């Protein structure tokens with residue numbers, strides 16, 4: 001296979017040295033550190049980004065604040081028109097951007113392209129949404145009074161995204177926020193800053209041609225350890241949308257909560273698939289493999305646990321092992337590859353630690369993962385996926401390990417399967433494979449899955465943008481992307497209008513003066 005990442009970088013306008021601050025069309029040289037980015041596939045240097053210092057960040061916030069005053073007064077469908085053009089521009093750059101996502105982050109090309117497709121899809125969704133920012137009308141208890149509620153823009157939305165979706169998560173938030181009349185400040189994961197630079201280069205054309213004020217769409221590449229607290233505590237940012245670990249999410253929840261700001265938290269998952277004896281085994285197998293090893297196990301919706309009926313446990317295990325043994329592991333841009341590298345060596349170390357911990361806890365290793373060496377694996381980021389038979393209560397099983405480590409758990413009664421399914425701190429995505437209506441409906445009922453996403457006969461990962469995305473419990477409770485998730489990006493106002501010549505009070509109160 002061949003690829004020419006330099007040609008892609010050139011098309012995208014990404015250079016060897018890039019500025020990490022952009023207010024729409026203008027780039028500013030930041031005063032922070034220069035951070036280099038290497039591909040986990042071949043370990044080669046791709047380029048680098050000058051990151052923002054706290055002073056740079058405050059300057060961007062001021063620009064964004066000013067821009068909000070103009071942007072909020074532009075009619076929503078006109079804002080939608082800008083988003084429509086962003087979608088068209090992204091279509092033109094789908095291939096080079098998809099390849100850069102794949103090369104910088106390590107997900108396979110199909111997934112890199114799929115991620116850009118999600119950006120395009122959310123643009124289309126947001127354009128329609130721009131004419132549907134509906135509130136309710138109510139009948140007043142008072143004569144000649146009218147009541148309704150309406151939604152106003154919030155202000156600055158701070159989007160902090162994770163390495164595993166370098167571009168799509170920003171788009172889910174930003175495109176909805178923009179049609180809602182908000183302005184956006186994006187702090188991408190430092191592991192994938194170049195993807196963020198590329199996105200801003202692409203959309204700059206649209207912003208320029210349509211005279212969108214500087215400060216409506218902003219990029220601030222930065223080291224979160226350096227001034228994360230300032231970002232999250234900042235009263236100028238009414239809404240923070242954070243995607244990342246539960247550990248960091250809890251801290252952000254505290255910082256934003258202290259100032260009674262709003263937060264959309266998309267934190268860790270510990271997603272399981274229940275496979276009953278009524279499952280179509282071939283479908284279940286394909287879903288488990290894609291869910292567990294796709295993106296090398298680095299989606300928050302990745303399948304971490306499978307809870308399999310004891311009558312089919314052994315056969316399912318054998319089939320799974322056979323498929324795992326044939327998985328094509330390699331360079332993310334190689335079209336043959338199904339499993340690319342982990343994002344970096346630290347992620348590899350976390351994976352190895354988890355394997356050790358699950359063994360110590362008494363897990364039965366079915367396929368033991370290891371670091372791959374030799375031809376094509378020089379970057380040190382490639383691993384073989386693992387399957388372990390475990391008990392659900394093991395402390396390591398209760399945690400999210402962001403790697404291709406799949407746990408198998410056996411069950412006898414359906415109630416037991418659902419109990420085990422829900423017996424983890426996280427609540428993002430879940431699935432059941434069964435063609436039996438009693439089983440699937442129970443799984444979707446009040447006593448079924450406790451997750452934000454519950455699927456039947458499809459796996460846990462690969463959610464469509466049209467639904468609200470997010471989860472319960474330690475996943476943080478936030479919802480973004482489709483359905484009515486837009487409401488989190490606006491403030492609601494209830495209005496009562498009196499068109500009579502009297503002033504009747506509500507609740508039947510008489511108050512004559």
Ligand code: UN1
Pocket residue numbers: 162164165169243298299300301460461462463464
């Ligand atoms: C994430 O891993 O941060 O459902 C989100 C999916 C994707 C989103 C994953 N649409 O796998």
